[in-house]
Amino acid sequence: MQISISVPYDEQRLRRTLRFLANRQMKPYRILGVAFVVLGAALIALDLTSPAGYGITAGGLALLFAVVPITVASGMRMQSAAVKQGYHLSLTDEWAQVSYPLVESRFRWQGLDRVVETPEVWYAMFGKAQALTIPKDLMAPEQQAQFSAFTANLPR
Incomplete structure (x- = not known):
């Protein structure tokens, strides 16, 4: 899997993520x-x-x-100004990488607890209170299908 998308800052998406958590x-x-x-x-x-x-x-x-x-x-x-600039999301078979202009994080899928799917996004849960938001609306249908198949094959 090789998915790469640019995610602009969206206050409502961030609010939904915080509400979800x-x-x-x-x-x-x-x-x-x-x-x-x-x-x-x-x-x-x-x-x-x-x-x-x-x-x-x-x-x-x-x-x-x-x-x-x-x-x-x-x-x-409490959100940092760096978070309010949007980010680039890269998903591979081994890593999820989030790159902001000033900050970068990488998550190995092996550390994933589970993926929660909603109509708008997937929440990749790394622990009980840390979620990586993966927006569906910014992905092509093929990318959505590819990521959905990838998450279905992750160990639970």
Whole structure:
């Protein structure tokens, strides 16, 4: 496999990637959020004037609905200026190489945990919180088919 594409900076793609990664880490917080909402509702049912019940419910709702958007916004603010210049992506049978104008990274496919496919991109997961975004819309149909066949043959 030899695929080479230029990937312009796309803020929405970066937001989707950060949201994808944040959502993967949020399961314990969502469970805690549901527990807080139920506990808060029970306290409110017992005493409508209970400030603790309203506070616990508000905290649970924040865990359910506010943490991911806050995490994504924070992640966007923390991005290096080098990332906001677009990159060149080279995929071979052995390596995935990302070359920004000021930064370069190489990932050996042997270190890959898995590939998650969405309608817009593939996320090559190197660990639980590091994903290489491989956009489909910038690839020719033959390249998409080639990469899809390559990922199907990767050891799981």
